[in-house]
Amino acid sequence: MIGRNIYEIRMKKDFTLSELADRAGVSKSYLSNIERNLNRNPSIQVIRKIANVLDVDLKVLLKTGLTEDDQLPDNEWIELVHELQKSGIKKEQLQDFKQVIEFIKWQNRSN
Known part of the structure; x- marks a missing residue:
């Protein structure tokens, strides 16, 4: 969980892995291992x-x-998930859209 939190905040703050590692005084590979949860106890x-x-x-x-700063999904997102489930789409199949989602997130950060 720590690694995921670091990754998400790093992305929101537009730090590359190298930038964060350099500024924090840790190796890039060590930071990468933390973010990927290969090192779960830094x-x-x-x-x-x-x-x-x-x-x-x-x-x-x-x-x-969850904290009060976290957002719970609104009803439209919940309804979309239910519709996907009703149509027979499995969660694993949605992984195919991961690249599209990453592109949209990148576009949103650029705007």
């Missing part, structure tokens, strides 16, 4: 350095559940 000192560079509270990187 030291608190490393997490603190990363939090400082990302300008977030340490608790944000360590969070594991």
Whole structure:
């Protein structure tokens, strides 16, 4: 979970993996392993350095559940999921659209 949180915040703040690693004083491969959850127990000192560079509270990187800042899906998204399920589309099949979703996210960040 920590790795996913770091990744998402890094992307929102438009840091490359290399930039964050350099500024936090950790190796790029080590940071990559944390983000991909290959290293699930990085030291608190490393997490603190990363939090400082990302300008977030340490608790944000360590969070594991929903907070008041998290958004729950609205009814239209829930209805869309139900329609997909009714039509027989499986969750695994939606992975095919991952590249499209990543492109849309990139486009939204550029605007």
